[in-house]
Amino acid sequence: MSYPSTPWWRYPGFALGLFGTEKSFRKNPLIGDPRLNALGLHRERVKLAARMANYRRGLLAGAVSAEERAAFDRDGFVIRHDALPDEVFKRVRDFLKTRPLPAREMRQGQAMTRMIPIGPTALSRLPDLARFSHDASINGLIRYVGGIGGDPVHFIQTVIAEPALHDADPQTALHADTFHSTSKAWLFLDDVGPDDGPFVFVPGSHRLTEKRIEWEHRQSLIVSNDRSAYNVEGSFRITPDELAQLGDFTPRKVTVPANTLVVADTYAFHSRAASPRHTVRVELHAYHRSNPFALLPFSALSLVPGLHDRRLDIHLALTDRAAKRAGREPTWRDVGECTAYAPAHV
């Protein structure tokens, strides 16, 4: 097997990537190799990752109530109402409406996403944020849903949909984020109605059925020639017709009152609903992804004092530096300080 455009010495690294989170069919030529995928490389990674996640969930189950475990098993996501004590919730929302914090922004078509890290700066100005980012029950649920140990990354997320700008938002197509269970959480600061660009989730689509395995395998054979950048990056889109062939699924708009926590396994199919009007959605958000083949639900990084709160700032500093070296704008543009509810800068 030879790949003339890639130097040979990079292949040990690519091979190692097969045993981790790497998902791109473009960046890792082994993951994207049609011959290896015809032999079942992608299919076997998917199957092994699902088995390992289920095994680790068994070890993480003690931190989650029986009702929430049942909801996850059935739907692939969990909805928890009144997630923060009322007075804490009100203080958090009032602060975020009026007081600026260091922010980053990214645009995808008509949708602008803002990220305000819940790190040392935000925590020192609004200690109540720790009721979300340091909460054992919330983090326990996030770990269980993703089937992974370690600490999630927490930030305040704003999504502003501006339909007047006509580009489509790529996140409004149903997709799985990657080939294995990962966890995302949203604690909504305002009511989310059907026209507020809510999250759309396909209940039950987190399960690795035989039909899903076959679909994953078929996708792995065609994806390298696919024109969709998202497919080739390993975040597979699915059409309504394909979804109907996988089973009796009905996508559901997750409309919720303020102070509701939603934690979802984003291996299940999901999207943002296309927004017919200008909308602003603000949420306390957590993102949790780790090696899907890890034997234990545990991360040595959790033992490093203070690292949990600083991880996102460190990651952003590193990506800023890489972008500068490559002579391009970073994906997450530093827009200085603004409130979570401020209009878009990018």
Ligand SMILES: [Fe+2]
């Ligand atoms: Fe997604």
